[in-house]
Amino acid sequence: MSKNLRLKAARAERDMTQQALAEAAGVSRQTINAIEKGEYNPTIRLCLTICHALGKTLDELFWEEKEQ
Amino acid sequence: MSKNLRLKAARAERDMTQQALAEAAGVSRQTINAIEKGEYNPTIRLCLTICHALGKTLDELFWEEKEQ
């Protein structure tokens, strides 16, 4: 998995820290950090919560074309 | 969580059984069944694989408006 720079950018756009987004989403800061770093694979429900918190859609933040 | 009828419909549109989609996505049939029944909360990576297999986007199959 590669870094999620779209998430980082959307967060910046709203001037939210990882901490603030974590609180808005009800998860730990490390979870947000790990998602941005591409270190794992959140559940769709968490993705949806993050999208709602940032005013973005799944496709905007999490879509990836089939690789290869 | 509520049933994912969009997933069921997209699968029907492609004339794929749960078994066939499970194989295409590399998971068990029960996992596909549980997702359609709304019994759980797949990872984003699995959602992406399912989308690719069915030729749909995340927003088409998994988007939900904020409830409440």
Place this chain on the structure above:
DNA sequence: ACAGAATGTCAAGTATATTTTACAAAATAT
């Protein structure tokens, strides 16, 4: 009515997402 395929469901196990605590590095402001 019957056979076979597809779907629904359950229980026990395994893999992995997420938490907590803690500290180090980097960025930002004073």
Place this chain on the structure above:
DNA sequence: ATATTTTGTAAAATATACTTGACATTCTGT
């Protein structure tokens, strides 16, 4: 320069996604 905030990272524990196997039910065709 130095204090403060923000971000990166790690290890151990916990919650939960997902598997396997098995059986019951519903659907589809003949």
